Amino acid sequence: MIFLQLFWEFFKTGLFAVGGGLATLPFLYDMGERTGWFTAHQVADMLAVSESTPGPIGINMAVYTGYTSAGPLGSLCALVGIVTPSIIVIILVAAALRAFRDNKYVNGAFYGIRPASTGLIAAAGLTVAVGALLDTDAWTGWSRFWTVFNWKALALAAVIFAVSKVFKKLHPVFLILIGAVAGVVFRFAGV
Amino acid sequence: MRAYWELFITFFRMGAITFGGGYAMLPILQREVVDGKGWCTNEELTDYFAIGQCTPGIIAVNTATFIGFKQKGVAGGIVATYGLVAPSFLVIGLIAALLQNFADYAVVQNAFAGIRVAVTVLILNAVIKLLKSSVVDKLTACVFVAVAAAAWFSALSPVVFVLLAGALGIAVKVGKEAAGK
Numbered sequence: 001m002i003f004l005q006l007f008w009e010f011f012k013t014g015l016f017a018v019g020g021g022l023a024t025l026p027f028l029y030d031m032g033e034r035t036g037w038f039t040a041h042q043v044a045d046m047l048a049v050s051e052s053t054p055g056p057i058g059i060n061m062a063v064y065t066g067y068t069s070a071g072p073l074g075s076l077c078a079l080v081g082i083v084t085p086s087i088i089v090i091i092l093v094a095a096a097l098r099a100f101r102d103n104k105y106v107n108g109a110f111y112g113i114r115p116a117s118t119g120l121i122a123a124a125g126l127t128v129a130v131g132a133l134l135d136t137d138a139w140t141g142w143s144r145f146w147t148v149f150n151w152k153a154l155a156l157a158a159v160i161f162a163v164s165k166v167f168k169k170l171h172p173v174f175l176i177l178i179g180a181v182a183g184v185v186f187r188f189a190g191v
Numbered sequence: 192m193r194a195y196w197e198l199f200i201t202f203f204r205m206g207a208i209t210f211g212g213g214y215a216m217l218p219i220l221q222r223e224v225v226d227g228k229g230w231c232t233n234e235e236l237t238d239y240f241a242i243g244q245c246t247p248g249i250i251a252v253n254t255a256t257f258i259g260f261k262q263k264g265v266a267g268g269i270v271a272t273y274g275l276v277a278p279s280f281l282v283i284g285l286i287a288a289l290l291q292n293f294a295d296y297a298v299v300q301n302a303f304a305g306i307r308v309a310v311t312v313l314i315l316n317a318v319i320k321l322l323k324s325s326v327v328d329k330l331t332a333c334v335f336v337a338v339a340a341a342a343w344f345s346a347l348s349p350v351v352f353v354l355l356a357g358a359l360g361i362a363v364k365v366g367k368e369a370a371g372k
Contacts, residue, residue, distance in 0.1 A: 015247050024249075048294035049286060052303045054207050055279030056216070058249035063279050067287035075284055083272055086248030090256040091268050093242055104368065105361050110238055112334060112360020114325035116352050117241035118318060119338030124214045125314035126343055132307035153308050160312045172218050173208045176309045183305020184298055191297040 002070045003077045009035065010062050010081030017058070024058045024082075028065065037069040058082065133157060156182050194263055195270045201228065202255050202274030207282075210306050213243070213250030218313040220254065221320060230258055233324040244349040251275060330363060 009031050017023040025047070032038045038046075046068075050060035059082065066078030100106045130136070135150045159182075160175050182188070205223055209216040217240070224230045231239075236254070243253035252272055259271025286293045293299060326332045338352045 014249075017247060017249075045294065049283070052210075052294050052299050053279070053282050053286065054210055055276065055282065056206075056209070056213060056249045056251040059252065059276045059279045060283050063283040064287055067284055072284055075280065075287070079276060079280055083248070083252055083276060086246075086252045087256050087269055087272055089246050089248065090242075090253050091260055091265055093246060094257055094260045094268070104365055108361040108364030109357035110241075110360065111327075111331070111364050112356040112358070113241045113353055114234065114237045115331040115335040116338040116356030117237045117244070118321045118325045119335045119340075120244060120342050120349050120352060121214055121217065121240060121314070121321065122318050122335075122339040123342035125311065125318055126339075128214065128307065128314060129311045132304070132311045153304075156305065156308045157312055160309050161315070164312060164316055172222055172313050175313060176208065176210060176306055179305040179307070179309025180302040181305070183301045183303065183308070186305075187297075187301050188304030188308070189297070189300035191300050 003073060005035070006066050006070060006074050006077040007081040010066070010078045011084055013062075014082040015085035024061055028061060031065075038065060042068070152186055152188065156186075156188075195267065197228075198259050198262060198267055198271045199274035199277075202259070202271045203277050206275040207278040209251065210303070210310060213240075213254070214314055215310045216251045216254070217321075218317040221317055224258060230262055233320055235261075237321050237325050241353050245353050334359065 013024050013027040013031070017027055025043070028043050028046075029040055032040060032043060046061050046064045047057075049064055050057045053060055059079065062078040062082040063075045066075035070077070097106070133150055133153045134148050136148065138147045139145075140147050156179065160178055163178065164170065164175055201223060205216060205219050209219055217236070220236060221233065225233055225236060239254045239257045240250060242257070243250040246253060252275060255271045255275040256268040260268035263270070290296075322335070326335050334356055338356065341347065342349065342352060
């Protein structure tokens with residue numbers, strides 16, 4: 001019964017992959033090996049599709065895998081499988097937090113956790129920035145360090161940043177749209 | 192009923208315009224949920240992200256469940272979560288069915304390279320906003336710098352940083368209170 005099996009495999013992935021979408025990757029490689037639903041090469045393809053479509057990467061991977069293995073119903077089973085553990089765990093945590101909202105230990109913990117969480121987000125943002133603004137393949141050493149900068153991307157980043165500061169009420173989706181259009185017009189991927 | 196529909200459609204919209212995972216969703220959450228609907232504060236959003244990083248599952252999904260639960264209990268959590276993932280289901284299903292080489296098209300690759308630049312700027316703006324609500328004194332500034340640097344240079348799990356920072360927060364806050372008495 002492939003539908004139940006898809007649900008179960010993605011339920012396990014949702015339960016054990018801690019730390020976001022990319023944490024599901026090792027589980028997918030393992031799943032492909034055990035079930036024969038897809039190869040490691042297909043996982044790489046799925047990642048490319050997931051990253052170039054809207055939505056959380058882990059969810060996109062589950063839907064794509066489910067579809068290629070067993071059609072629309074398969075993708076629904078994989079989707080429900082991967083989100084169910086999150087829903088259960090978070091509802092338990094949220095209910096506990098609600099009960100202990102005024103507890104001094106909980107408040108103390110979040111006083112320390114908040115800047116740490118912001119630090120983690122900043123580090124993740126830096127990873128995105130390196131991929132988007134630098135051309136790491138062009139690195140030829142410190143004597144010519146500037147070759148690593150992707151000037152086109154840096155210029156676009158400056159423009160988008162300026163737009164976001166001038167038009168503070170602009171919805172983020174328009175900034176994404178500017179990025180997409182500039183990317184196509186100026187061939188940002190070089191293809 | 193209307194409240195559930197509003198949860199569903201708000202998260203559906205966010206799912207449809209978030210490219211590149213949980214962190215890219217942060218600025219859109221700030222816009223839609225914090226500024227727009229007033230469903231939670233920037234402070235709470237940082238808390239949700241911290242918890243989302245140490246609990247199983249996808250961070251964006253965890254955050255949706257949190258906000259939905261806060262608004263409308265268990266059913267709200269479920270409705271918000273399925274609203275967030277519904278666009279993925281539709282878009283990916285369509286691509287898997289019709290466009291097997293979707294990611295190979297030049298226009299897709301170029302557009303996405305441009306989108307990544309926009310997302311970089313969006314995350315930068317989001318971090319600046321979060322700094323205002325999370326860095327409130329010298330100690331929290333140190334925690335921010337230390338964790339950002341350590342997370343960048345090491346491969347340690349986010350769970351480690353969140354647990355350590357939580358313990359430090361308890362020690363400082365509860366310790367201060369005990370010393371004050």
